[in-house]
Each structure stands twice: as C-alpha cells, then as structure tokens.
Amino acid sequence: MKKWAFAAVLMCLVLALAACGSSTKDEKSNAASNDDTIKIENNFGVTSEDGKSTNTVKETVNVPKDAKKVVVFDMGYLDTLDALGLSDRVVGVPQQNIPAYLKQYKDSKYANVGGLKEPDFEKIAELNPDVIFISGRQASQFKEFNEIAPTVYVGIDTTNYMDSFKANTELAGKIFNKEDAVKTELAKVDDQIKELNEKATKANEKALIVLGTQGSLSAYGAGSRFGLIHDVFGFGQTDKKIEVSTHGQTVTSEYVYEKNPDVLFVIDRDSAIGEKSSVKKDLENELIKKTNAYKNGKIVYLNAETWYLAGGGIESVSQMVTDASAALK
Numbered sequence: 402m403k404k405w406a407f408a409a410v411l412m413c414l415v416l417a418l419a420a421c422g423s424s425t426k427d428e429k430s431n432a433a434s435n436d437d438t439i440k441i442e443n444n445f446g447v448t449s450e451d452g453k454s455t456n457t458v459k460e461t462v463n464v465p466k467d468a469k470k471v472v473v474f475d476m477g478y479l480d481t482l483d484a485l486g487l488s489d490r491v492v493g494v495p496q497q498n499i500p501a502y503l504k505q506y507k508d509s510k511y512a513n514v515g516g517l518k519e520p521d522f523e524k525i526a527e528l529n530p531d532v533i534f535i536s537g538r539q540a541s542q543f544k545e546f547n548e549i550a551p552t553v554y555v556g557i558d559t560t561n562y563m564d565s566f567k568a569n570t571e572l573a574g575k576i577f578n579k580e581d582a583v584k585t586e587l588a589k590v591d592d593q594i595k596e597l598n599e600k601a602t603k604a605n606e607k608a609l610i611v612l613g614t615q616g617s618l619s620a621y622g623a624g625s626r627f628g629l630i631h632d633v634f635g636f637g638q639t640d641k642k643i644e645v646s647t648h649g650q651t652v653t654s655e656y657v658y659e660k661n662p663d664v665l666f667v668i669d670r671d672s673a674i675g676e677k678s679s680v681k682k683d684l685e686n687e688l689i690k691k692t693n694a695y696k697n698g699k700i701v702y703l704n705a706e707t708w709y710l711a712g713g714g715i716e717s718v719s720q721m722v723t724d725a726s727a728a729l730k
Contacts, residue, residue: 438463439576445554447540448647458543462551467578468531472514475536476500478555480714481570484586485579492528495520498674500706502716525549532576537647557713560645562629563594566713586715593722594633600729601635606663608636608728609694612649612709613680614670619649620656627708630666634725639663658688664728665694666701673705701728 441462446455472493473479479494480503488505493512512528515521517538525533526549533546536556546552555572558565567587574583610621610630622643623631630636639662644650657665671678681702685695694700703724711717 438465441551441553441572443543443552443554445540445556447543458540458554460543460547462547462553464551464553464576465531466576468576470528470530470532472525472528472530472533472550474514474517474520474539475534475555475713476503476711477557477713477717478534478536478569478573479503479506480711480716481573482577484715485573485577485582487573487577487579490577492530493525498710500711502707502720503711520546522546522549555713559626559628560624562713563633566718569713570715590715590718590722593719597722597726597729598633598635600726604729606637606699606728607639608664608666609639609657609660609662610666610668611652611657611684612668612670613678613684616679616683618652618654618657618684620652621649625649626712627666627668629721630725634722636664636725636728654684654686654688658691661692662694663697664699664701665689665692666703666725666728668703668708669705670709673709699728701725 441464443458443460443462446457448455469490470492471482471487471490473482473491474495476498479491482488482491483503483506491506491511493514494506495515495517496507496511496513498517499506512524513521514525514528520539520542522545525546530550533550533552534555535543535546535552536554539546540554540556543552543554553572555569557569570583570587571580574580608630610625610627612619612621612627620640620643621627622638622640622645624645625643626647626649628645631638639660667680667684669678669680671680685700689695689700701724704720707717707720707724712721
C-alpha cells in the first residue's frame, strides 16, 4: 500500500508540474496575443427610429495591430484610410453609397457588402475581416457586426467635432502604424481651419445652414450634424435657437426670409444620394431672393456627397474648409 501511495503522490506531482508549465505557456501566449492587438472601447448612443429614445452601447474589442483585411461602412473613415495609403487593406465597402471622389472603391476588387443601412452580413462573414469600421447609420446593428469581427464605432461627435475627428484619425494611425503620417495630415487641416476661422471671424457675417430634399428644408445650428461651420470654422449664427437633431429643424422659405442670413449654406441631399434634384430651383424663390445672402451672391452650395455622406475624413474635412471658404470670396 505504501508503494502504491508513493506512486500515486509522485504521479500527482508530475501532473501538477505539467499543469504549471502549460499555464505558464498559456500566459505567455496570451501576453504575446495582447501585444499584437489594440484594446478599443466602443461607447456610443443608438437613437431609436422615432428619435425619442437613446440606448448606450459599451463594448471593448481587441483589434489586430496592422490589420490586413478591413471592411469599412463609414465613408469618412474610408476617406481617411485612403489618404493614409491604406487602400490595399480594404476588402469590402457598401458600393452603392460611394462618393464620387472615392469612386475607385467601386472596383470589383473590393467586395460590395450591402447598403449603409442594409449590410450584407453573409458577404461580410465570407471576407473574414480583421476589423470592421461603422458609424451612426449602422450603430443599431453593432452586435451583428461584432459577431463577425472586432467592430469599431468611428462616428463623429458633432458636439465636439474636431476632437472626435482627430481621435478617430489617430486611432487609424495607431492600428496601422501610420502615426507620423497622421500628425502631418492633421497639421495641414489645422492650418486650413485656422486661416478660415480668422477670415470668418473678421467678416462677422451671420450664416444659416439648410439641407434641401424633395421640396422641403431643414435647418442646422451649432452642435448639429453640420454645425462645425459655426463651432469650428467661425461663422456666426443667424438663429441661435435651432434645435439640435440628426434630421435638423424643419423650416420654410418664410423662415429663411425672416432670419435674413448674410450667408446661406445649402446641402442638396437628393444629389448626394443620386436622385434627381430640384433643390436649387425650389430654394431660390422670390422670398429667398430678398435675403442678403442672395443679393450678395452668398448662397453657397456645399459639396453634397462630402457633407452628407463622408464627413469626418482627412480629405473630406479639408474639402469642407474649401467649400465654406467660398462664402468669403
């Protein structure tokens, strides 16, 4: 019995040592795995279709460093990756919504992964991406995306536009080892904005931002979707009481006439989404022609695709500065 007991004890010690060795090996493996990934904390709100309630999504994901296969649903982020020379990493995009200046991504070498609001999850899964980038239009489907691959929300916080834009851009630099390139590009944008802000502040003109679609108008103010015109670029507000919402405040030509802006910035949603547009014809009616903006040739039609589909990218923010600068010529 003693020999048997001794053998049993010896066997337990061997198994214990083996287990310790295996545990140490696993710990080293996990450490190496952690060194190869970047921990990213998603924290964003998802607004209901009726706009009456918001749920918060908090989810931490581990994204592989120098990710090789990327699916991008946010056009602004596709813009940023393109500007950083990372087009070869992109394997899938929603091709029906590609802005003209990013038309190269309509090529067949990039998989079509559905629409901005109707993703083709089967196709995305087939691509087996290392990471998926989404924004507001896909926010409610975060869980479905994240079940396929680590998913990162890169939507812009319009109440803090530049910090949000820079954080997203710097994240791309960190993931893809492009930190130096990001610093260079952001410095260029900062210089552009500084110059515009100085001119806009000096001009001291009051501006109004409207989006036109199918015969209707919506106004946007500071802190809104297009509010960087006020918050960042330095243009004054014709109406400081515009409600902040995703879809803007519904207004009429009478409203625009009454507010009488010095500058009227216009975004043509219909042309942005490829539909026949009559926004310019509908907008420039007899009432609007009585405003200072019309009389002084300062109705500025912004690049609709850039502003409506691709905000928050390195190239698009630069284009936005150029667009807004037209009001000061």
